[in-house]
Amino acid sequence: MHVYLNGEILPLEQARVSVEDRGFLFGDGVYEVTRVLPSGLFEESAHWQRLQRGIRELKLETPEGFSREMVRRISLELLEANGLTGRQATVYLQLTRGAAPRSHAFPAPGTPPTLYLSTSPFQVPWTQRKEGVSALMLPDLRWARCDLKTVNLLPNILAKQQAREAGVFEALLVRDGVITEGASTSVFVVMDGALYTHPKDHHILPGVTRDIILALARELGMTVHERPVQVAERGRFQEVFLAGTTTDVQPVVVVNGGKVGEGRPGPMTLALQRALLQRMGGGGSAVRGRS
Amino acid sequence: MHVYLNGEILPLEQARVSVEDRGFLFGDGVYEVTRVLPSGLFEESAHWQRLQRGIRELKLETPEGFSREMVRRISLELLEANGLTGRQATVYLQLTRGAAPRSHAFPAPGTPPTLYLSTSPFQVPWTQRKEGVSALMLPDLRWARCDLKTVNLLPNILAKQQAREAGVFEALLVRDGVITEGASTSVFVVMDGALYTHPKDHHILPGVTRDIILALARELGMTVHERPVQVAERGRFQEVFLAGTTTDVQPVVVVNGGKVGEGRPGPMTLALQRALLQRMGGGGSAVRGRS
Numbered sequence: 001m002h003v004y005l006n007g008e009i010l011p012l013e014q015a016r017v018s019v020e021d022r023g024f025l026f027g028d029g030v031y032e033v034t035r036v037l038p039s040g041l042f043e044e045s046a047h048w049q050r051l052q053r054g055i056r057e058l059k060l061e062t063p064e065g066f067s068r069e070m071v072r073r074i075s076l077e078l079l080e081a082n083g084l085t086g087r088q089a090t091v092y093l094q095l096t097r098g099a100a101p102r103s104h105a106f107p108a109p110g111t112p113p114t115l116y117l118s119t120s121p122f123q124v125p126w127t128q129r130k131e132g133v134s135a136l137m138l139p140d141l142r143w144a145r146c147d148l149k150t151v152n153l154l155p156n157i158l159a160k161q162q163a164r165e166a167g168v169f170e171a172l173l174v175r176d177g178v179i180t181e182g183a184s185t186s187v188f189v190v191m192d193g194a195l196y197t198h199p200k201d202h203h204i205l206p207g208v209t210r211d212i213i214l215a216l217a218r219e220l221g222m223t224v225h226e227r228p229v230q231v232a233e234r235g236r237f238q239e240v241f242l243a244g245t246t247t248d249v250q251p252v253v254v255v256n257g258g259k260v261g262e263g264r265p266g267p268m269t270l271a272l273q274r275a276l277l278q279r280m281g282g283g284g285s286a287v288r289g290r291s
Numbered sequence: 292m293h294v295y296l297n298g299e300i301l302p303l304e305q306a307r308v309s310v311e312d313r314g315f316l317f318g319d320g321v322y323e324v325t326r327v328l329p330s331g332l333f334e335e336s337a338h339w340q341r342l343q344r345g346i347r348e349l350k351l352e353t354p355e356g357f358s359r360e361m362v363r364r365i366s367l368e369l370l371e372a373n374g375l376t377g378r379q380a381t382v383y384l385q386l387t388r389g390a391a392p393r394s395h396a397f398p399a400p401g402t403p404p405t406l407y408l409s410t411s412p413f414q415v416p417w418t419q420r421k422e423g424v425s426a427l428m429l430p431d432l433r434w435a436r437c438d439l440k441t442v443n444l445l446p447n448i449l450a451k452q453q454a455r456e457a458g459v460f461e462a463l464l465v466r467d468g469v470i471t472e473g474a475s476t477s478v479f480v481v482m483d484g485a486l487y488t489h490p491k492d493h494h495i496l497p498g499v500t501r502d503i504i505l506a507l508a509r510e511l512g513m514t515v516h517e518r519p520v521q522v523a524e525r526g527r528f529q530e531v532f533l534a535g536t537t538t539d540v541q542p543v544v545v546v547n548g549g550k551v552g553e554g555r556p557g558p559m560t561l562a563l564q565r566a567l568l569q570r571m572g573g574g575g576s577a578v579r580g581r582s
Contacts, residue, residue, distance in 0.1 A: 003310060005310060012309075012310070012311070015309070015310045016307035016308060016309055016310065017307060017308060017310060017312075017315060018303075018306070018307055019294060019296060019303070019306045019307065019308060019407050019409070020303070021308075021315065023314075023315045023316075024308060024312065024314045024315045024385075024387075024442070025314075025385070025442060025444075026318070026442060026444040026445065026447075026448055027317070027318025027442055027443050027444060027445055028444070028445060028448055058445075058449070059452075092393060094315075094316070096315075101411075102383060102409075102411075104444070104447055104448050104451035104452075104474060104475050105448070105451045105452045105455045106448075106452050116310050118310070118393075120392075120393075139435070141434050141435040141436055142434050142435075143432050143433050143434045143445075143446050144430070144432040144433075144446075145432055145446070150445055151315075151316060151317060151318055152318050152443040152444075152445045152446075153316075153317040153318060153319070153395070153443075154317065154318055154319060154349075154434075154441055154443045155434050155435075155436070155443075156317075156395055157317055157319055157395050157396070157397075158349070160395035160396050161350075161395075161396050161397050164396045183395060184395050
């Protein structure tokens with residue numbers, strides 16, 4: 001497998017960063033995961049804009065010539081090098097503040113940032129998408145800037161691992177009695193026939209797929225509320241689903257060991273799943289996959 | 292300069308980790324900074340115990356043969372290789388969950404962890420220690436497990452950078468109206484002749500130097516309160532100081548642009564500074580340095 005690192009496409013085994021890279025020492029960087037469809041990079045613009053926002057907020061420097069076109073060109077070259085052109089895949093991009101002697105404050109201006117991209121083949125887990133998964137509510141231990149897609153991911157890792165050890169797919173993170181989002185997904189809930197998800201603020205990542213789902217829901221005539229969902233409202237949950245770049249619309253049929261509704265993916269979830277699938281490339285067999 | 296990486300002592304320029312190292316991708320690791328005095332590693336046992344606790348809490352694997360003796364041996368070899376034996380220095384140690392294809396949940400058991408150690412010469416900034424520094428209160432944006440010394444340090448970095456851009460030495464982090472600690476230091480306040488510092492809980496790092504200061508204060512007959520200090524109590528602050536492995540006892544004479552007490556290091560601060568200095572090696576000239 002080949003990856004991109006600081007201007008070069010090279011075998012993964014040769015792609016190494018300095019032990020003084022601030023990504024390694026501090027988690028001082030941002031990342032994006034973009035879905036690749038047979039038709040190309042999905043929602044490239046939204047991912048680029050979120051990346052740009054993270055760069056601005058963290059005051060990261062960018063490599064010379066860094067642009068949306070440059071990232072697209074590297075992504076396509078890398079997909080080609082890895083035999084993934086025209087297939088389902090993901091592109092991972094990470095930008096850090098580069099290598100410098102360890103000190104909390106930013107290094108001297110002009111310190112070359114580190115830019116890393118990799119690609120992975122992706123297969124939609126159709127059975128899981130159709131049958132639904134289980135989830136577990138866990139405390140949201142994260143910091144106060146969850147709106148930034150940084151590589152400070154330890155709380156997410158620990159929640160995901162705890163979920164997996166409990167035999168469930170995802171952790172639903174709870175802060176002050178409110179479900180914010182999943183460890184690596186956005187969370188949607190249906191109550192009284194309306195769709196609810198946490199509003200965009202410092203406690204959730206502004207999910208690219210989240211935005212699409214909200215737009216699709218409105219197009220489908222659903223009532224949508226962007227407001228915090230309380231754990232105390234659990235008894236009213238008719239449907240629950242997760243959304244994300246590699247999660248699409250993933251029904252959740254069990255929360256904390258108890259069925260959601262009838263314990264089957266609900267009609268609004270399935271309608272949004274179909275709508276997203278269509279948005280991602282309509283009837284293309286590569287997208288419909290092996291269903 | 293030579294560093295240690297996964298079994299080898301090698302030049303810094305050759306010390307590189309995989310782009311798939313979970314330290315780089317997730318900040319999935321812990322670290323320690325230990326002070327080196329002419330007499331040897333200072334408070335080695337306390338640092339080792341804190342490291343062990345972090346390893347347990349994050350369920351990190353350790354390299355084969357990992358022990359306090361192994362870390363001491365590597366530290367001393369590295370100090371020797373860098374010409375720092377018998378001098379003031381620091382040893383940095385970082386342990387991550389190793390390199391594996393990117394996935395939030397833990398990698399397969401047996402994935403080799405990454406162990407990195409480096410050394411740096413250290414000089415006590417005596418003028419700063421005597422004259423005091425300024426500090427600025429900033430929001431504590433950190434997660435709910437600040438008791439773990441992890442490399443998820445972005446909120447600390449951002450606070451430190453904001454402090455430096457404001458021309459001050461340290462950020463005093465404020466959560467819910469309470470001063471928790473500094474961006475990379477413990478914080479002590481004197482009010483009504485008694486010493487106050489935040490109690491050990493999930494909102495502060497259990498500082499090795501913090502513990503020593505508390506013990507020294509009690510030995511000196513000071514009244515000590517481990518309880519949260521409110522921002523609203525600012526008017527009662529007679530003295531403020533920072534404590535840390537490379538900060539010793541550092542007087543703070545200005546907070547948010549206003550003098551603390553008379554705007555000079557106070558008597559309790561100076562007594563504790565002297566007591567720590569004595570504890571660190573008594574009258575040794577290398578410790579007293581160029582004062």
